[in-house]
Amino acid sequence: xxxxxxxQGMTRSYGNHLGCSDVSFDLYPGEVMGIVGESGSGKSxxxxxxxxxxxxxxxxxxxDTRGHGPRDTVTMSEPERRMLGRTDWxxxxxxxxxxLRMGVSxxxxxGERLMAIGNRHYGDIRGHAIDWLDRVEIDAGRxxxxxxxxxxxxxxxxxxxxxxxxxxxxxxxxxPTGGLxxxxxxxxxxxxxxxxRDMGLSAIIVTHDLAVVRLLADRLMVMKSGRVVEHGLTDxxxxxxxxxxxxxxxxxxxxx
Amino acid sequence: xxxxxxxxxxxxxxxxxxxxxxxxLAIPGYQVPFxxxxxxxxxxxxxxxxxxxxxxxxxxxxxxxIDQGADDTTNAVxxxxxxxxxxxxxxxxxxxxxxxxxxxxxxxxxxxxxxQILVYQVPIPEPLRFLEPRESETRKMxxxxxxxxxxxxxxxxxxxxGHIATTYAYPVKVEERYVMDPSPIPKFDNPKLSxxxxxxxxxxxxxxxxxxxxxxxxVASLDFDDHPFDPSRADHxxxxxxxxxxxxxxxxxxxxxxxxxxxSDTDHCETRQNAxxxxxxxx
Ligand SMILES: [Zn+2]
Numbered sequence: 001x002x003x004x005x006x007x008q009g010m011t012r013s014y015g016n017h018l019g020c021s022d023v024s025f026d027l028y029p030g031e032v033m034g035i036v037g038e039s040g041s042g043k044s045x046x047x048x049x050x051x052x053x054x055x056x057x058x059x060x061x062x063x064d065t066r067g068h069g070p071r072d073t074v075t076m077s078e079p080e081r082r083m084l085g086r087t088d089w090x091x092x093x094x095x096x097x098x099x100l101r102m103g104v105s106x107x108x109x110x111g112e113r114l115m116a117i118g119n120r121h122y123g124d125i126r127g128h129a130i131d132w133l134d135r136v137e138i139d140a141g142r143x144x145x146x147x148x149x150x151x152x153x154x155x156x157x158x159x160x161x162x163x164x165x166x167x168x169x170x171x172x173x174x175x176p177t178g179g180l181x182x183x184x185x186x187x188x189x190x191x192x193x194x195x196x197r198d199m200g201l202s203a204i205i206v207t208h209d210l211a212v213v214r215l216l217a218d219r220l221m222v223m224k225s226g227r228v229v230e231h232g233l234t235d236x237x238x239x240x241x242x243x244x245x246x247x248x249x250x251x252x253x254x255x256x
Numbered sequence: 257x258x259x260x261x262x263x264x265x266x267x268x269x270x271x272x273x274x275x276x277x278x279x280x281l282a283i284p285g286y287q288v289p290f291x292x293x294x295x296x297x298x299x300x301x302x303x304x305x306x307x308x309x310x311x312x313x314x315x316x317x318x319x320x321x322i323d324q325g326a327d328d329t330t331n332a333v334x335x336x337x338x339x340x341x342x343x344x345x346x347x348x349x350x351x352x353x354x355x356x357x358x359x360x361x362x363x364x365x366x367x368x369x370x371x372q373i374l375v376y377q378v379p380i381p382e383p384l385r386f387l388e389p390r391e392s393e394t395r396k397m398x399x400x401x402x403x404x405x406x407x408x409x410x411x412x413x414x415x416x417x418g419h420i421a422t423t424y425a426y427p428v429k430v431e432e433r434y435v436m437d438p439s440p441i442p443k444f445d446n447p448k449l450s451x452x453x454x455x456x457x458x459x460x461x462x463x464x465x466x467x468x469x470x471x472x473x474x475v476a477s478l479d480f481d482d483h484p485f486d487p488s489r490a491d492h493x494x495x496x497x498x499x500x501x502x503x504x505x506x507x508x509x510x511x512x513x514x515x516x517x518x519x520s521d522t523d524h525c526e527t528r529q530n531a532x533x534x535x536x537x538x539x
Contacts, residue, residue: 079400086404101387101408107415108408115411116404122414122480144415 002064004029004170004202005050010059012049018226019045023059025221025231029169032196032203034217034234036210036249042226043206044174050204051091051172052081063170086116090163094175096155099162100147106133106158107143113166132161136191153184157191164195171196171203177212189215210250214238222246263310264342269293273311273466277457280468285430286398287381292464297338301331302360302377304459306338308466309358309375312457313339318346320354325362325503325520332360349523361424363445365502365524368454370471376439378460381467383427383437403435406478414483426485428475435478436467443477444487444503450475492517495537497528 003026012019020042027033035043048054050061052073060072066088073081085091093099100109110129111119119125130140136157138150147155156176163171176192177185193216196203205216213220213234221231222243230243241247261267276290295303313319319339323332327349335358336347348354351364358375368374384394387405397403406427413421426443430436438449439458449456449469456469469475479485490504495516502524504517516537519525529538 082400082402104387104408105412105415108411111411112404112408115407116402120407120479120481122411123482125411126415 006062008060012056021226030200032217034213034220035206037223041223043223047206090168090171092173092176094178096159099159105144109162136161173205263313265310270311276466280466281470284473285434285436287465287467292461303461305377308457308459317355320357323360326522363448365521370453372454374456376458378439378458381460381465446477494519495535497525497533498535
Protein backbone atom coordinates (compact mmCIF):
# COMPACT_ATOMS: atom_id res chain seq x y z
CA UNK A 1 0.00 0.00 0.00
CA UNK A 2 1.30 3.46 -0.93
CA UNK A 3 1.52 5.81 2.05
CA UNK A 4 -0.69 8.86 1.73
CA UNK A 5 2.12 10.89 3.22
CA UNK A 6 5.76 9.94 3.49
CA UNK A 7 7.93 12.28 5.53
CA GLN A 8 11.70 11.97 5.30
CA GLY A 9 14.40 13.81 7.23
CA MET A 10 12.24 16.80 8.11
CA THR A 11 14.54 19.41 9.65
CA ARG A 12 13.98 23.04 10.49
CA SER A 13 15.89 25.33 12.81
CA TYR A 14 15.63 28.98 13.76
CA GLY A 15 19.17 30.34 13.86
CA ASN A 16 20.84 28.32 16.59
CA HIS A 17 17.53 27.11 17.95
CA LEU A 18 16.43 23.72 16.71
CA GLY A 19 12.80 23.44 15.62
CA CYS A 20 12.68 19.82 14.53
CA SER A 21 15.41 17.50 13.39
CA ASP A 22 15.47 14.54 11.02
CA VAL A 23 11.86 13.45 11.53
CA SER A 24 10.68 10.63 9.26
CA PHE A 25 7.44 8.65 9.20
CA ASP A 26 4.77 7.28 6.88
CA LEU A 27 1.06 7.93 7.19
CA TYR A 28 -1.33 5.50 5.50
CA PRO A 29 -4.82 6.28 4.16
CA GLY A 30 -7.37 6.45 6.96
CA GLU A 31 -4.72 6.60 9.64
CA VAL A 32 -4.54 9.18 12.43
CA MET A 33 -1.10 10.09 13.74
CA GLY A 34 -0.74 11.88 17.06
CA ILE A 35 2.31 13.97 17.86
CA VAL A 36 2.80 14.77 21.53
CA GLY A 37 5.40 16.67 23.47
CA GLU A 38 5.87 19.69 25.65
CA SER A 39 5.75 23.18 24.22
CA GLY A 40 9.12 23.78 22.57
CA SER A 41 9.44 20.12 21.62
CA GLY A 42 9.22 21.04 17.93
CA LYS A 43 5.83 19.45 17.29
CA SER A 44 4.22 22.65 16.00
CA UNK A 45 7.24 23.46 13.83
CA UNK A 46 7.01 19.98 12.37
CA UNK A 47 3.28 20.34 11.68
CA UNK A 48 3.77 23.68 9.94
CA UNK A 49 6.57 22.26 7.81
CA UNK A 50 4.39 19.31 6.81
CA UNK A 51 1.45 21.57 5.93
CA UNK A 52 3.62 23.88 3.84
CA UNK A 53 3.29 26.88 6.15
CA UNK A 54 7.01 26.77 6.90
CA UNK A 55 9.80 25.87 4.52
CA UNK A 56 11.96 23.11 5.99
CA UNK A 57 15.76 23.37 5.89
CA UNK A 58 15.95 19.76 4.74
CA UNK A 59 13.71 16.82 4.09
CA UNK A 60 10.81 15.88 1.89
CA UNK A 61 7.05 15.51 2.30
CA UNK A 62 5.85 13.07 -0.34
CA UNK A 63 2.08 13.22 -0.77
CA ASP A 64 0.12 10.76 -2.88
CA THR A 65 -1.81 13.33 -4.95
CA ARG A 66 -5.10 12.46 -6.60
CA GLY A 67 -4.01 13.47 -10.06
CA HIS A 68 -0.31 12.74 -10.28
CA GLY A 69 0.56 10.18 -7.61
CA PRO A 70 3.35 10.74 -5.07
CA ARG A 71 4.79 14.27 -5.25
CA ASP A 72 7.20 16.14 -2.97
CA THR A 73 5.14 19.04 -1.66
CA VAL A 74 8.28 20.84 -0.47
CA THR A 75 9.58 21.26 -4.00
CA MET A 76 6.30 21.56 -5.92
CA SER A 77 5.36 25.05 -7.11
CA GLU A 78 3.66 27.40 -4.70
CA PRO A 79 0.39 27.55 -6.70
CA GLU A 80 0.22 23.74 -6.65
CA ARG A 81 0.93 23.64 -2.93
CA ARG A 82 -1.68 26.31 -2.17
CA MET A 83 -4.22 24.48 -4.33
CA LEU A 84 -3.54 21.29 -2.38
CA GLY A 85 -3.94 23.30 0.82
CA ARG A 86 -7.48 24.33 -0.03
CA THR A 87 -8.72 21.16 -1.69
CA ASP A 88 -7.24 17.86 -0.59
CA TRP A 89 -5.70 19.11 2.67
CA UNK A 90 -7.20 20.84 5.64
CA UNK A 91 -5.67 22.68 8.58
CA UNK A 92 -7.49 23.14 11.88
CA UNK A 93 -5.92 25.85 14.02
CA UNK A 94 -5.99 25.89 17.80
CA UNK A 95 -7.49 29.38 17.77
CA UNK A 96 -10.64 29.28 15.66
CA UNK A 97 -10.12 32.94 14.81
CA UNK A 98 -6.91 31.97 12.97
CA UNK A 99 -8.83 29.56 10.77
CA LEU A 100 -12.09 31.48 10.28
CA ARG A 101 -13.01 34.78 8.70
CA MET A 102 -14.60 36.40 11.72
CA GLY A 103 -16.30 39.12 9.66
CA VAL A 104 -17.97 36.66 7.30
CA SER A 105 -21.14 34.67 8.02
CA UNK A 106 -20.97 31.00 8.96
CA UNK A 107 -22.31 30.08 5.52
CA UNK A 108 -19.69 32.23 3.79
CA UNK A 109 -16.97 30.64 5.89
CA UNK A 110 -18.05 27.14 4.92
CA GLY A 111 -18.60 28.12 1.29
CA GLU A 112 -15.26 29.84 0.72
CA ARG A 113 -13.31 26.75 -0.28
CA LEU A 114 -16.07 25.75 -2.70
CA MET A 115 -15.96 29.18 -4.31
CA ALA A 116 -12.15 29.03 -4.36
CA ILE A 117 -12.29 25.93 -6.52
CA GLY A 118 -14.80 27.43 -8.91
CA ASN A 119 -18.31 26.74 -7.60
CA ARG A 120 -20.43 29.57 -8.98
CA HIS A 121 -23.90 28.45 -7.92
CA TYR A 122 -25.18 30.26 -4.83
CA GLY A 123 -27.94 27.78 -4.09
CA ASP A 124 -25.54 24.87 -4.36
CA ILE A 125 -22.95 26.53 -2.11
CA ARG A 126 -25.64 27.33 0.45
CA GLY A 127 -26.93 23.77 0.33
CA HIS A 128 -23.44 22.46 1.09
CA ALA A 129 -23.09 24.99 3.93
CA ILE A 130 -26.39 23.91 5.51
CA ASP A 131 -25.40 20.27 5.19
CA TRP A 132 -22.04 20.90 6.84
CA LEU A 133 -23.42 23.00 9.65
CA ASP A 134 -25.69 20.08 10.40
CA ARG A 135 -22.79 17.64 10.34
CA VAL A 136 -20.90 19.68 12.92
CA GLU A 137 -24.07 20.12 15.01
CA ILE A 138 -24.62 23.82 14.36
CA ASP A 139 -28.25 24.87 13.92
CA ALA A 140 -28.83 25.77 10.26
CA GLY A 141 -30.67 28.83 11.52
CA ARG A 142 -27.26 30.30 12.41
CA UNK A 143 -26.01 30.15 8.81
CA UNK A 144 -26.10 33.92 8.31
CA UNK A 145 -24.60 34.77 11.71
CA UNK A 146 -20.97 35.75 12.05
CA UNK A 147 -18.70 33.48 14.09
CA UNK A 148 -18.05 36.28 16.59
CA UNK A 149 -21.54 35.51 17.93
CA UNK A 150 -20.64 31.81 18.43
CA UNK A 151 -19.30 30.10 21.53
CA UNK A 152 -15.72 28.80 21.45
CA UNK A 153 -16.85 25.25 20.82
CA UNK A 154 -19.16 26.32 17.98
CA UNK A 155 -16.37 28.36 16.40
CA UNK A 156 -14.11 25.33 16.44
CA UNK A 157 -16.83 23.15 14.90
CA UNK A 158 -17.40 25.80 12.24
CA UNK A 159 -13.69 25.82 11.47
CA UNK A 160 -13.84 22.07 11.00
CA UNK A 161 -16.84 22.34 8.66
CA UNK A 162 -15.10 25.06 6.64
CA UNK A 163 -12.11 22.77 6.23
CA UNK A 164 -13.90 19.55 5.40
CA UNK A 165 -16.42 20.89 2.87
CA UNK A 166 -14.14 20.10 -0.08
CA UNK A 167 -13.73 16.49 1.06
CA UNK A 168 -10.01 16.60 1.88
CA UNK A 169 -8.13 13.36 2.51
CA UNK A 170 -5.58 14.75 4.95
CA UNK A 171 -6.26 17.00 7.93
CA UNK A 172 -3.59 18.73 10.00
CA UNK A 173 -4.75 19.71 13.47
CA UNK A 174 -2.87 21.95 15.87
CA UNK A 175 -4.19 21.51 19.43
CA PRO A 176 -7.78 21.33 18.13
CA THR A 177 -9.28 21.21 21.63
CA GLY A 178 -6.87 23.64 23.25
CA GLY A 179 -8.44 26.46 25.23
CA LEU A 180 -11.88 24.84 25.40
CA UNK A 181 -13.76 23.77 28.53
CA UNK A 182 -13.46 20.08 29.35
CA UNK A 183 -17.11 19.28 28.54
CA UNK A 184 -16.83 21.19 25.25
CA UNK A 185 -13.61 19.32 24.49
CA UNK A 186 -15.33 15.98 24.93
CA UNK A 187 -18.10 16.87 22.50
CA UNK A 188 -15.59 18.13 19.93
CA UNK A 189 -13.50 14.98 20.24
CA UNK A 190 -16.59 12.81 19.70
CA UNK A 191 -17.46 14.84 16.64
CA UNK A 192 -13.92 14.63 15.25
CA UNK A 193 -13.78 10.90 15.83
CA UNK A 194 -17.07 10.44 13.98
CA UNK A 195 -15.98 12.57 11.03
CA UNK A 196 -12.61 10.82 10.77
CA ARG A 197 -14.36 7.46 10.66
CA ASP A 198 -17.22 8.46 8.35
CA MET A 199 -15.01 10.23 5.83
CA GLY A 200 -12.07 7.86 6.12
CA LEU A 201 -9.85 10.84 6.86
CA SER A 202 -6.17 10.69 7.49
CA ALA A 203 -5.00 13.14 10.10
CA ILE A 204 -1.96 14.43 11.91
CA ILE A 205 -2.83 15.83 15.32
CA VAL A 206 -0.41 17.83 17.37
CA THR A 207 -1.36 18.13 21.01
CA HIS A 208 -0.02 18.17 24.53
CA ASP A 209 -3.18 16.42 25.72
CA LEU A 210 -2.77 12.67 25.95
CA ALA A 211 -6.55 12.20 26.27
CA VAL A 212 -6.92 13.62 22.75
CA VAL A 213 -4.52 11.16 21.18
CA ARG A 214 -5.85 8.31 23.26
CA LEU A 215 -9.26 8.89 21.69
CA LEU A 216 -8.29 9.83 18.14
CA ALA A 217 -4.84 8.59 17.19
CA ASP A 218 -3.95 5.15 15.82
CA ARG A 219 -0.26 5.82 16.21
CA LEU A 220 1.78 8.17 18.32
CA MET A 221 5.08 9.99 18.02
CA VAL A 222 6.62 11.49 21.15
CA MET A 223 8.87 14.49 20.54
CA LYS A 224 11.46 16.05 22.76
CA SER A 225 13.94 18.78 21.85
CA GLY A 226 13.05 18.59 18.16
CA ARG A 227 13.48 14.83 17.86
CA VAL A 228 11.16 11.85 17.91
CA VAL A 229 12.12 9.84 20.99
CA GLU A 230 9.48 7.15 20.69
CA HIS A 231 6.77 6.09 18.33
CA GLY A 232 4.34 3.23 18.01
CA LEU A 233 0.70 2.25 18.30
CA THR A 234 -1.06 4.66 20.63
CA ASP A 235 -2.16 2.11 23.20
CA UNK A 236 1.28 0.52 23.30
CA UNK A 237 3.07 3.85 23.77
CA UNK A 238 0.68 5.09 26.44
CA UNK A 239 0.32 1.78 28.33
CA UNK A 240 3.85 0.54 28.00
CA UNK A 241 6.14 3.52 27.35
CA UNK A 242 9.73 2.55 26.60
CA UNK A 243 11.56 5.86 26.59
CA UNK A 244 12.20 7.52 29.94
CA UNK A 245 10.73 10.79 28.68
CA UNK A 246 7.52 9.09 27.54
CA UNK A 247 7.26 7.43 30.91
CA UNK A 248 7.43 10.85 32.53
CA UNK A 249 4.77 12.21 30.16
CA UNK A 250 2.42 9.33 30.76
CA UNK A 251 2.84 9.42 34.50
CA UNK A 252 1.81 13.05 34.35
CA UNK A 253 4.87 14.02 36.30
CA UNK A 254 5.55 16.58 33.60
CA UNK A 255 3.14 19.45 33.51
CA UNK A 256 2.76 19.58 29.71
CA UNK B 257 0.68 79.52 -11.95
CA UNK B 258 3.39 80.45 -14.43
CA UNK B 259 6.74 78.85 -13.78
CA UNK B 260 5.35 75.34 -13.74
CA UNK B 261 6.15 72.76 -16.35
CA UNK B 262 3.38 71.83 -18.83
CA UNK B 263 0.58 70.17 -16.84
CA UNK B 264 2.33 70.95 -13.51
CA UNK B 265 4.46 67.79 -13.18
CA UNK B 266 8.12 67.84 -14.26
CA UNK B 267 9.09 65.77 -17.30
CA UNK B 268 10.94 63.16 -15.28
CA UNK B 269 7.89 62.48 -13.10
CA UNK B 270 5.68 62.29 -16.18
CA UNK B 271 8.04 59.77 -17.76
CA UNK B 272 7.88 57.66 -14.59
CA UNK B 273 4.08 57.76 -14.64
CA UNK B 274 3.98 56.97 -18.37
CA UNK B 275 6.15 53.92 -17.78
CA UNK B 276 3.66 52.76 -15.15
CA UNK B 277 0.79 53.42 -17.58
CA UNK B 278 2.48 51.44 -20.36
CA UNK B 279 3.07 48.55 -18.01
CA UNK B 280 -0.55 48.74 -16.86
CA LEU B 281 -1.75 48.66 -20.48
CA ALA B 282 0.45 45.66 -21.16
CA ILE B 283 -1.09 43.72 -18.23
CA PRO B 284 -4.77 44.73 -18.26
CA GLY B 285 -6.27 44.92 -14.78
CA TYR B 286 -2.95 44.54 -12.97
CA GLN B 287 -2.18 47.20 -10.34
CA VAL B 288 1.17 48.83 -11.11
CA PRO B 289 2.83 50.69 -8.20
CA PHE B 290 4.05 54.21 -8.93
CA UNK B 291 5.66 56.97 -6.88
CA UNK B 292 2.70 59.26 -6.34
CA UNK B 293 3.61 62.96 -6.05
CA UNK B 294 2.23 65.65 -3.83
CA UNK B 295 -0.31 67.62 -5.80
CA UNK B 296 -1.64 71.06 -4.84
CA UNK B 297 -5.01 69.59 -3.81
CA UNK B 298 -6.29 67.11 -1.20
CA UNK B 299 -6.15 63.36 -1.88
CA UNK B 300 -9.93 63.11 -1.90
CA UNK B 301 -9.94 65.28 -4.97
CA UNK B 302 -8.50 62.65 -7.19
CA UNK B 303 -4.76 63.26 -7.18
CA UNK B 304 -4.20 59.83 -8.77
CA UNK B 305 -6.41 60.73 -11.70
CA UNK B 306 -4.84 64.18 -11.94
CA UNK B 307 -1.33 62.72 -12.15
CA UNK B 308 -2.39 60.25 -14.84
CA UNK B 309 -4.07 63.06 -16.80
CA UNK B 310 -0.96 65.22 -16.42
CA UNK B 311 1.17 62.41 -17.83
CA UNK B 312 -0.99 61.79 -20.90
CA UNK B 313 -2.10 65.33 -21.82
CA UNK B 314 -0.52 67.05 -24.83
CA UNK B 315 -0.97 70.69 -25.90
CA UNK B 316 -3.39 69.58 -28.65
CA UNK B 317 -5.76 67.78 -26.27
CA UNK B 318 -9.26 68.87 -25.38
CA UNK B 319 -9.97 68.04 -21.75
CA UNK B 320 -13.24 67.23 -19.99
CA UNK B 321 -13.79 66.53 -16.29
CA ILE B 322 -16.88 64.93 -14.82
CA ASP B 323 -17.82 64.28 -11.23
CA GLN B 324 -20.86 62.03 -10.69
CA GLY B 325 -21.69 62.71 -14.33
CA ALA B 326 -21.67 66.50 -14.02
CA ASP B 327 -19.16 68.97 -15.39
CA ASP B 328 -20.05 71.76 -12.98
CA THR B 329 -19.33 70.38 -9.48
CA THR B 330 -16.61 72.02 -7.42
CA ASN B 331 -14.33 69.05 -7.87
CA ALA B 332 -14.77 68.94 -11.65
CA VAL B 333 -14.41 72.69 -12.06
CA UNK B 334 -11.23 72.83 -9.94
CA UNK B 335 -9.52 70.05 -11.86
CA UNK B 336 -10.54 71.52 -15.20
CA UNK B 337 -9.20 74.93 -14.13
CA UNK B 338 -6.02 73.36 -12.82
CA UNK B 339 -5.15 72.04 -16.26
CA UNK B 340 -6.35 75.17 -18.04
CA UNK B 341 -3.84 77.11 -15.98
CA UNK B 342 -0.95 74.67 -15.83
CA UNK B 343 -1.23 73.26 -19.36
CA UNK B 344 -3.11 75.98 -21.17
CA UNK B 345 -5.15 73.32 -22.92
CA UNK B 346 -8.63 73.61 -24.35
CA UNK B 347 -11.47 72.20 -22.27
CA UNK B 348 -14.97 71.09 -23.12
CA UNK B 349 -18.04 69.62 -21.51
CA UNK B 350 -18.99 67.67 -24.65
CA UNK B 351 -18.03 64.00 -24.40
CA UNK B 352 -17.69 63.64 -28.16
CA UNK B 353 -15.32 66.63 -28.44
CA UNK B 354 -13.01 65.60 -25.60
CA UNK B 355 -9.79 63.67 -26.20
CA UNK B 356 -9.03 63.13 -22.51
CA UNK B 357 -11.83 62.77 -19.95
CA UNK B 358 -11.10 62.59 -16.23
CA UNK B 359 -13.95 61.11 -14.25
CA UNK B 360 -15.14 60.34 -10.80
CA UNK B 361 -18.04 57.89 -10.31
CA UNK B 362 -19.36 57.67 -13.89
CA UNK B 363 -18.66 56.56 -17.44
CA UNK B 364 -20.19 58.92 -20.01
CA UNK B 365 -23.40 57.68 -21.62
CA UNK B 366 -22.20 58.44 -25.12
CA UNK B 367 -20.10 55.53 -26.39
CA UNK B 368 -16.42 56.45 -26.34
CA UNK B 369 -14.39 56.22 -29.53
CA UNK B 370 -10.90 55.28 -30.55
CA UNK B 371 -8.36 57.95 -29.70
CA GLN B 372 -10.08 59.01 -26.50
CA ILE B 373 -8.64 58.39 -23.05
CA LEU B 374 -10.85 57.99 -19.98
CA VAL B 375 -9.01 58.63 -16.69
CA TYR B 376 -10.67 57.38 -13.50
CA GLN B 377 -10.04 58.75 -10.04
CA VAL B 378 -9.67 55.75 -7.74
CA PRO B 379 -9.91 55.91 -3.95
CA ILE B 380 -9.21 52.24 -3.13
CA PRO B 381 -7.70 50.19 -5.96
CA GLU B 382 -7.60 46.82 -4.17
CA PRO B 383 -10.85 44.87 -4.70
CA LEU B 384 -9.78 42.22 -2.16
CA ARG B 385 -9.14 44.73 0.63
CA PHE B 386 -12.66 44.31 1.99
CA LEU B 387 -11.99 40.79 3.22
CA GLU B 388 -8.21 40.51 3.27
CA PRO B 389 -6.41 43.50 4.76
CA ARG B 390 -2.91 42.03 4.37
CA GLU B 391 -1.21 43.54 1.32
CA SER B 392 1.26 40.63 1.11
CA GLU B 393 -1.65 38.20 0.90
CA THR B 394 -3.70 40.15 -1.66
CA ARG B 395 -0.63 40.45 -3.88
CA LYS B 396 -0.22 36.67 -3.72
CA MET B 397 -3.90 36.14 -4.48
CA UNK B 398 -3.59 38.28 -7.61
CA UNK B 399 -0.40 36.60 -8.76
CA UNK B 400 -1.94 33.14 -8.33
CA UNK B 401 -5.41 34.23 -9.52
CA UNK B 402 -6.93 32.98 -6.25
CA UNK B 403 -10.16 34.91 -6.31
CA UNK B 404 -12.58 32.77 -4.31
CA UNK B 405 -12.73 35.56 -1.76
CA UNK B 406 -14.43 37.92 -4.23
CA UNK B 407 -17.30 35.50 -4.48
CA UNK B 408 -17.46 35.25 -0.69
CA UNK B 409 -18.22 38.98 -0.73
CA UNK B 410 -21.01 38.47 -3.27
CA UNK B 411 -22.27 35.43 -1.31
CA UNK B 412 -22.51 37.60 1.81
CA UNK B 413 -24.51 40.15 -0.16
CA UNK B 414 -27.05 37.59 -1.31
CA UNK B 415 -27.34 35.91 2.08
CA UNK B 416 -28.02 39.26 3.72
CA UNK B 417 -30.15 41.00 1.10
CA GLY B 418 -31.50 38.27 -1.13
CA HIS B 419 -29.59 39.67 -4.08
CA ILE B 420 -26.16 41.08 -4.85
CA ALA B 421 -26.52 44.44 -3.12
CA THR B 422 -23.21 45.87 -4.29
CA THR B 423 -24.22 48.80 -6.49
CA TYR B 424 -20.94 50.76 -6.71
CA ALA B 425 -17.38 49.59 -7.31
CA TYR B 426 -18.81 46.27 -8.48
CA PRO B 427 -15.84 43.92 -9.04
CA VAL B 428 -14.91 42.75 -12.50
CA LYS B 429 -12.57 40.21 -14.04
CA VAL B 430 -10.38 41.45 -16.87
CA GLU B 431 -9.65 39.13 -19.80
CA GLU B 432 -10.41 36.18 -17.49
CA ARG B 433 -7.32 36.98 -15.44
CA TYR B 434 -7.12 39.90 -13.01
CA VAL B 435 -9.95 40.90 -10.70
CA MET B 436 -10.23 44.68 -10.69
CA ASP B 437 -12.11 47.40 -8.84
CA PRO B 438 -13.65 49.65 -11.50
CA SER B 439 -13.62 52.57 -9.00
CA PRO B 440 -16.91 53.71 -7.46
CA ILE B 441 -18.88 53.85 -10.69
CA PRO B 442 -22.44 52.51 -10.50
CA LYS B 443 -22.74 48.90 -11.62
CA PHE B 444 -24.99 50.30 -14.33
CA ASP B 445 -21.78 51.50 -16.01
CA ASN B 446 -19.96 48.14 -15.76
CA PRO B 447 -21.02 46.91 -19.22
CA LYS B 448 -19.41 50.02 -20.74
CA LEU B 449 -16.02 48.94 -19.37
CA SER B 450 -15.95 45.98 -21.71
CA UNK B 451 -14.99 46.15 -25.36
CA UNK B 452 -14.59 49.93 -25.05
CA UNK B 453 -12.89 51.68 -27.99
CA UNK B 454 -11.13 54.20 -25.75
CA UNK B 455 -8.14 53.69 -23.48
CA UNK B 456 -9.21 53.47 -19.83
CA UNK B 457 -6.67 54.46 -17.16
CA UNK B 458 -7.20 54.22 -13.40
CA UNK B 459 -5.13 56.31 -10.97
CA UNK B 460 -5.07 55.94 -7.17
CA UNK B 461 -2.99 58.73 -5.61
CA UNK B 462 -2.95 57.89 -1.93
CA UNK B 463 -2.54 54.16 -2.64
CA UNK B 464 0.03 54.80 -5.40
CA UNK B 465 -1.39 52.43 -7.99
CA UNK B 466 -2.16 52.72 -11.69
CA UNK B 467 -4.10 50.13 -13.69
CA UNK B 468 -5.55 50.15 -17.16
CA UNK B 469 -7.79 48.65 -19.79
CA UNK B 470 -6.50 48.91 -23.36
CA UNK B 471 -9.13 49.37 -26.08
CA UNK B 472 -11.47 46.44 -26.70
CA UNK B 473 -10.61 44.58 -23.49
CA UNK B 474 -13.10 41.99 -22.29
CA VAL B 475 -14.35 42.89 -18.81
CA ALA B 476 -16.84 40.66 -17.00
CA SER B 477 -18.74 41.53 -13.84
CA LEU B 478 -18.48 38.77 -11.22
CA ASP B 479 -21.67 36.90 -10.39
CA PHE B 480 -23.24 33.52 -9.65
CA ASP B 481 -24.94 31.27 -12.19
CA ASP B 482 -28.20 31.54 -10.25
CA HIS B 483 -27.71 35.25 -9.43
CA PRO B 484 -26.45 36.72 -12.70
CA PHE B 485 -25.06 40.25 -12.87
CA ASP B 486 -27.83 42.81 -13.31
CA PRO B 487 -26.84 46.40 -14.26
CA SER B 488 -30.14 47.64 -12.91
CA ARG B 489 -31.43 51.14 -13.51
CA ALA B 490 -34.17 53.18 -11.84
CA ASP B 491 -37.47 52.38 -13.53
CA HIS B 492 -38.19 55.89 -14.83
CA UNK B 493 -37.54 57.93 -17.94
CA UNK B 494 -35.37 61.04 -17.51
CA UNK B 495 -37.62 63.94 -16.51
CA UNK B 496 -35.77 66.34 -18.79
CA UNK B 497 -34.83 64.40 -21.93
CA UNK B 498 -37.10 61.37 -21.60
CA UNK B 499 -34.29 58.83 -22.03
CA UNK B 500 -35.07 55.35 -20.75
CA UNK B 501 -31.50 54.12 -21.22
CA UNK B 502 -29.42 56.37 -18.98
CA UNK B 503 -28.32 56.32 -15.35
CA UNK B 504 -30.53 58.63 -13.30
CA UNK B 505 -30.08 60.85 -10.27
CA UNK B 506 -33.03 61.56 -8.03
CA UNK B 507 -33.41 65.30 -7.54
CA UNK B 508 -35.52 66.90 -4.80
CA UNK B 509 -37.51 69.68 -6.45
CA UNK B 510 -39.15 71.60 -3.60
CA UNK B 511 -39.92 71.61 0.12
CA UNK B 512 -43.13 69.69 -0.56
CA UNK B 513 -41.06 66.61 -1.36
CA UNK B 514 -41.49 66.87 -5.09
CA UNK B 515 -38.78 64.94 -6.90
CA UNK B 516 -37.75 63.97 -10.35
CA UNK B 517 -35.33 61.64 -12.03
CA UNK B 518 -32.80 63.16 -14.39
CA UNK B 519 -29.78 61.87 -16.29
CA SER B 520 -26.68 61.90 -14.12
CA ASP B 521 -24.66 62.63 -17.30
CA THR B 522 -25.53 66.32 -17.75
CA ASP B 523 -23.79 66.68 -21.11
CA HIS B 524 -25.69 63.71 -22.52
CA CYS B 525 -29.00 65.02 -21.20
CA GLU B 526 -28.45 68.52 -22.61
CA THR B 527 -27.36 67.14 -25.96
CA ARG B 528 -30.60 65.18 -26.16
CA GLN B 529 -32.69 68.16 -25.12
CA ASN B 530 -30.97 70.31 -27.75
CA ALA B 531 -31.87 67.65 -30.29
CA UNK B 532 -35.52 68.07 -29.34
CA UNK B 533 -36.08 65.24 -26.86
CA UNK B 534 -38.32 66.20 -23.97
CA UNK B 535 -39.22 64.51 -20.67
CA UNK B 536 -42.38 65.05 -18.66
CA UNK B 537 -40.72 67.52 -16.27
CA UNK B 538 -39.06 69.65 -18.98
CA UNK B 539 -40.21 73.29 -18.98
ZN1 LIG C 1 -31.86 63.19 -19.54
